[in-house]
Amino acid sequence: MDFRATPEQQAIQAAVRDLCAKYPDAYWRDLDRRSAYPDEFVRALTDAGWLAALIPAEYGGAGLGMAEASVILEEINTSGGNAASAHAQMYTMGTLLRHGSAAQKERILPRLAKGDLRLQAFGVTEAEAGSETTRIKTFARRDGDRYVVNGKKIFISRTLQSDLLLLLARTTPYEELTDKTQGLSVFLVDLKAAVAAGTVKISPIETMLNHHTTELFIDGLVLRPADLVGTEGQGFRHIIDSWNAERILIASESLGDGRWFVERAARYASERIVFGRPIGANQGVQFPIAQAHAQLVAAGLVRDKAAWLFDHGEPCGDEANTAKLLASQAAWAAGNAAMDAFGGYAYAKEFDIERKFRETRLFLTAPVSNNLVLAYIAEHVLGLPRSY
Numbered sequence: 001m002d003f004r005a006t007p008e009q010q011a012i013q014a015a016v017r018d019l020c021a022k023y024p025d026a027y028w029r030d031l032d033r034r035s036a037y038p039d040e041f042v043r044a045l046t047d048a049g050w051l052a053a054l055i056p057a058e059y060g061g062a063g064l065g066m067a068e069a070s071v072i073l074e075e076i077n078t079s080g081g082n083a084a085s086a087h088a089q090m091y092t093m094g095t096l097l098r099h100g101s102a103a104q105k106e107r108i109l110p111r112l113a114k115g116d117l118r119l120q121a122f123g124v125t126e127a128e129a130g131s132e133t134t135r136i137k138t139f140a141r142r143d144g145d146r147y148v149v150n151g152k153k154i155f156i157s158r159t160l161q162s163d164l165l166l167l168l169a170r171t172t173p174y175e176e177l178t179d180k181t182q183g184l185s186v187f188l189v190d191l192k193a194a195v196a197a198g199t200v201k202i203s204p205i206e207t208m209l210n211h212h213t214t215e216l217f218i219d220g221l222v223l224r225p226a227d228l229v230g231t232e233g234q235g236f237r238h239i240i241d242s243w244n245a246e247r248i249l250i251a252s253e254s255l256g257d258g259r260w261f262v263e264r265a266a267r268y269a270s271e272r273i274v275f276g277r278p279i280g281a282n283q284g285v286q287f288p289i290a291q292a293h294a295q296l297v298a299a300g301l302v303r304d305k306a307a308w309l310f311d312h313g314e315p316c317g318d319e320a321n322t323a324k325l326l327a328s329q330a331a332w333a334a335g336n337a338a339m340d341a342f343g344g345y346a347y348a349k350e351f352d353i354e355r356k357f358r359e360t361r362l363f364l365t366a367p368v369s370n371n372l373v374l375a376y377i378a379e380h381v382l383g384l385p386r387s388y
């Protein structure tokens with residue numbers, strides 16, 4: 001067992017760190033204040049080829065693995081940035097890569113790799129279905145050689161910044177199915193054209209963090225069979241295939257946040273003098289930071305194993321879910337340790353702790369809540385009775 005990062009992974013980490021150094025705390029703080037999208041940062045990541053990390057070389061990407069993608073995202077968040085726009089493109093593209101037709105891949109992937117197109121929006125969630133994805137109602141009705149889509153989506157992020165949307169819609173009524181995981185299909189939607197045609201309306205949702213999430217109103221959106229990704233009716237299976245990747249990438253961002261919190265908290269606690277000594281000399285301050293560090297190290301090992309299994313084509317549902325669970329919890333513990341160490345200053349925006357604290361809280365809930373992750377481990381790994 002070799003726990004060392006490969007020379008290539010070390011080089012990626014160093015290069016991403018250098019890139020991120022040009023986007024310091026003040027950059028992210030300003031975006032957060034304005035609820036603005038990190039356009040300049042995404043452009044720099046694209047130009048450096050990092051957003052195309054998982055796109056195979058034959059389509060103009062870097063052809064790297066999940067382990068390297070994890071290094072990229074973790075480093076972005078460790079630097080104090082937010083990798084949401086990067087992870088979205090990486091895992092959304094995975095469904096297209098695995099299930100898209102040769103024509104779709106040839107048409108889209110090289111343009112994604114170059115940065116001419118953005119595919120950063122994944123439309124799954126609906127208000128009435130919530131975590132029960134098989135209950136979604138947005139319907140793509142086949143009408144001759146086209147589909148006509150109607151429905152509503154909620155919390156769909158980056159639709160205003162993305163050219164393309166990967167959309168999950170129902171193609172068979174729920175009541176007509178014996179296997180409820182069938183009857184859903186994935187489509188690639190030209191968002192800009194749909195918005196221009198008035199068949200998709202986008203309404204931003206204000207959230208506690210800078211996340212560009214929106215509500216979609218879909219009314220008579222016309223799609224062609226060529227827009228269908230994979231097999232009609234197998235869409236749920238197709239998106240499940242990308243869930244392990246998503247969990248590993250989210251674990252990586254969580255680890256990055258956690259490491260940022262621990263580094264900031266340890267530094268501040270070593271420098272801040274109260275009662276004539278550094279506050280970090282008090283075990284009440286240092287233990288939560290040390291505890292969070294230990295949690296991060298453990299979660300990092302599970303994330304590394306999950307990424308290794310993924311890259312070797314091995315089943316990794318257990319490890320990917322466990323990594324997401326432990327890393328998001330470790331980041332949250334680190335966030336709380338930092339909030340406590342910084343005292344009142346944690347609430348002052350100029351220290352960035354409260355911003356990161358809001359950002360890292362999301363990982364406990366989205367893109368999948370930890371309850372559902374625990375249900376997966378309990379029911380699919382341990383064989384406990386199904387709760388749903």
Ligand SMILES: Cc1cc2nc3c(=O)[nH]c(=O)nc-3n(C[C@H](O)[C@H](O)[C@H](O)COP(=O)(O)OP(=O)(O)OC[C@H]3O[C@@H](n4cnc5c(N)ncnc54)[C@H](O)[C@@H]3O)c2cc1C
Nearest residue numbers: 122123124125130131155156157211213366367368369371
């Ligand atoms: C900022 C943000 C960005 C998002 N971006 C996207 C996006 O780009 N695309 C997209 O499709 N979605 C997106 N989402 C949606 C996100 O994936 C969902 O919010 C999340 O999966 C939880 O679904 P819900 O909010 O409907 O919660 P619900 O399903 O209503 O659940 C509420 C609570 O009940 C718990 N619960 C529900 N059922 C069970 C059960 N059987 N056992 C135990 N506990 C249960 C949940 O764990 C949760 O804690 C985003 C959400 C947010 C907040």
